[in-house]
Amino acid sequence: MGPGFGESIVCHIGGNEWIIVDSCIEPKAKRPAPLLYLEAIGVNPASAVKLVLATHWDQDHIRGLGEVVETCVTAEFSCANAFLKDEFQYYIDEILIGNQDRGAKDIQQAFQSVKKSGRIVKRATPGRALLRRQAANQPSVVLWSLSPSDKEHDLFLQEIADVRPSAGEPMRQAIARTPNLASVVSLLVIDDCAVLLGADMETKTDADRGWNAVIDEHAKLMLARAGLVKIPHHGSKGAHHDGMWNDLLETATFAVIAPFGRGESKGRPPTDDDLQRIRALASKLYVTARHTTTKPPARNPTVTRGLREGNIQTRSLSKSLGLVRLRKAAGGEWQPELFGPAFEVQMPQKIGLKPQ
Amino acid sequence: MNALTHFIPLESEYNLDDSPFDISDPWSKVAIDARAATAAAATHMHTERTDHLVPHVYETMYRLRQLKSSMIGLAPDAGVASFNLQSDDAVASAPPEFLLTRTAPPIRRPRGNTSVVVAEWEGYVTRIDADFIEARLTGLSGQGVAGEIEEATIPNAEIADTDPLLVAVGGLFRLCVSYEKSPTGERRRYSTIVFRRLPAYRQGDLDAAHERTRQRLNALRVE
Numbered sequence: 376m377g378p379g380f381g382e383s384i385v386c387h388i389g390g391n392e393w394i395i396v397d398s399c400i401e402p403k404a405k406r407p408a409p410l411l412y413l414e415a416i417g418v419n420p421a422s423a424v425k426l427v428l429a430t431h432w433d434q435d436h437i438r439g440l441g442e443v444v445e446t447c448v449t450a451e452f453s454c455a456n457a458f459l460k461d462e463f464q465y466y467i468d469e470i471l472i473g474n475q476d477r478g479a480k481d482i483q484q485a486f487q488s489v490k491k492s493g494r495i496v497k498r499a500t501p502g503r504a505l506l507r508r509q510a511a512n513q514p515s516v517v518l519w520s521l522s523p524s525d526k527e528h529d530l531f532l533q534e535i536a537d538v539r540p541s542a543g544e545p546m547r548q549a550i551a552r553t554p555n556l557a558s559v560v561s562l563l564v565i566d567d568c569a570v571l572l573g574a575d576m577e578t579k580t581d582a583d584r585g586w587n588a589v590i591d592e593h594a595k596l597m598l599a600r601a602g603l604v605k606i607p608h609h610g611s612k613g614a615h616h617d618g619m620w621n622d623l624l625e626t627a628t629f630a631v632i633a634p635f636g637r638g639e640s641k642g643r644p645p646t647d648d649d650l651q652r653i654r655a656l657a658s659k660l661y662v663t664a665r666h667t668t669t670k671p672p673a674r675n676p677t678v679t680r681g682l683r684e685g686n687i688q689t690r691s692l693s694k695s696l697g698l699v700r701l702r703k704a705a706g707g708e709w710q711p712e713l714f715g716p717a718f719e720v721q722m723p724q725k726i727g728l729k730p731q
Numbered sequence: 732m733n734a735l736t737h738f739i740p741l742e743s744e745y746n747l748d749d750s751p752f753d754i755s756d757p758w759s760k761v762a763i764d765a766r767a768a769t770a771a772a773a774t775h776m777h778t779e780r781t782d783h784l785v786p787h788v789y790e791t792m793y794r795l796r797q798l799k800s801s802m803i804g805l806a807p808d809a810g811v812a813s814f815n816l817q818s819d820d821a822v823a824s825a826p827p828e829f830l831l832t833r834t835a836p837p838i839r840r841p842r843g844n845t846s847v848v849v850a851e852w853e854g855y856v857t858r859i860d861a862d863f864i865e866a867r868l869t870g871l872s873g874q875g876v877a878g879e880i881e882e883a884t885i886p887n888a889e890i891a892d893t894d895p896l897l898v899a900v901g902g903l904f905r906l907c908v909s910y911e912k913s914p915t916g917e918r919r920r921y922s923t924i925v926f927r928r929l930p931a932y933r934q935g936d937l938d939a940a941h942e943r944t945r946q947r948l949n950a951l952r953v954e
Contacts (some may be wrong), residue, residue, distance in 0.1 A: 426897035433760065459951070459953055461945070461948065464947055464948055468943060486946075489951065490947065490950045494949050494952070495953070515859070540937065542932050544931060545931055545932075546903075546929035546931070547899060547901030548855065627806065663886065672875035672879065673874070675850065677850075678874075678876060680910045681850075681921065683906060684920065684922070686885075686886045686888075686921040687884070687885050687886075688883065689868065689881045690881060691881045711746050
C-alpha cells in the first residue's frame, strides 16, 4: 500500500500468519497503515504477525514502525545489520533527534519495544533466511534476505560516522543522507510461489553493490524466480536493472509500484517513461496511487499570501493511501484487487496530474 | 561604610559606572544588584511617581536586609538606612507581610505596532542548494496548518544572515507568517524564518549517548 506518507507491504503466508515489511501512516487515521489493514480484515496483529522487516532507514518506510513492533508482540524484528551497529544506534540516539520528526524516533521506539519484550532481532544479511516455516498442513515458507552487501553496509556506516556531531556543534535533526544504501531486498518463497520485494534498491556500476550484488546472491542460493515484484525505488530509472527482470523474475510477472510521495510532482518517480518501460516488461502493472499535487487544507488567506510573498513554496505530504491486493491460491494465478486511488497501468498510460 | 546609605535616589539617573562600590566586594555587589533591579523596575514602569515603585523597592530592600544580616551577623532590623522615598522610614522596618499586600498598578506601555502570528511551522533542512533550501515542515498553529506535514522550498534570500552552522542539513527553524498592525490600523503582512540556536552538544552528552548506545545494544537479543 502507498504512498500516503510512505509505503508498506503486508504478506499472508498461510495459516493466518503474516509478515509486515516497512510501515507508513494512513493520513486520515494517522495510524500505521499495516495495522489498520489487518484490523480491518479481522486479523489480530498481536498474535498473527510473525515478522516485521524494516528494509531501510528512510522516513517514508518506517513511519509508525515503532507502533507496529510494539503491537505485534509475537513478531520478531528484522533490519539491516548496519542498524545494529554502534554508529547507527548512536546516531539515532535522543540527542540527535528533533522534536517533531518521527522517523528516527520510530526506529528507536521499535528497538526499545523489542528490548523490553525480549524478542529477537534478526540481522538481515545477504543469503539469510529471516523466517522459515516447515509445518504439516501448512505451506512451506522462507523469507530470504538478499542485501545489503558488505560493501554497502560499510559505506552506510561510514556515511553515518562522517556526520557524527562533535562537541560544540549546535544540535540538529538526524537525517538519512543516502538511506537506500542499506536497503534490504527480500524474496518470499511460499511453496512454489515467489515474491520479490525490491525495497529501494538502486543500480550501481560496482559489482559488489546494488542489483548486481543482489543478482549474485540469488544465483548463489539458486532461488526460485518470482512471479510478483514490488518494483524497487518507486519505479525510478536509477533502480532499473535488466538482470532483475532476466534473472530474478518469471517471464510473466505481476508488478506493483508505490509512487514517490515527496518533492515536486514533475519528475517524481514513476514518470510516464518509467511506467511505459516497466509495463513493457511486466504482464500486469499496478500503481497504488497517481501523482497529484495535494492541496493543503483551507487556510487563512494571510498565510497563503504571506508564503507567496516570501517565495516560499509548500507541498502537502498527506496523500491518499491506495492499496493493491494480490491473492493467489495454490497452483492458481494472481488475482488483483484495487482500493482507493490504486489503478492498473494499461499500455500506453500517462499518469499525469489528473486521473484518467 | 554602610552600603545602603549610598543607594541612589530613584528619581535620579542611574549609572552603574558611577557606583562608589568596590565591585569585588560581595556586599557591594549585592547593593549594586539591588540598585540595578530597582532602576530596571523604574524604567519598566514608565512613571515618575515613586509610589508605584514602592513594592519592588520594598522587596529589594527586604531581601537586601536579609542578606546583609546573614553576611555580617546583624539582627535583621539593625543598620537600615533611609531612602529618598516617601514613607521611607515605614519601608525600612516594614514586616514581610506588607510586601505581599501591595500590588503594582498596571504597566502603561507606549502605543506601538502589535504583531499577530497567523501560522507557525517548525521545520528542519533536508537539502541545501545554491539558491534555496528544502525543508520538512510540521504545522504548529494556524487554520489549515496545525498538524499538517509539508515540504517546502525556501529561497536563500528569505533567510536572514545567520550563523552558517545553523543553516545546515538537519538544522531546525521556525517559520511564521504574521501581520503587524500599527496604532493607526494599517496592516503589514510578513514571514519570518528563525533558525533555532539549540544548545551545543557537550562532550558529556555525547559520551552519555555512547553509553546508552552500548547498553541498548547489549540488551538486545540479536541473531
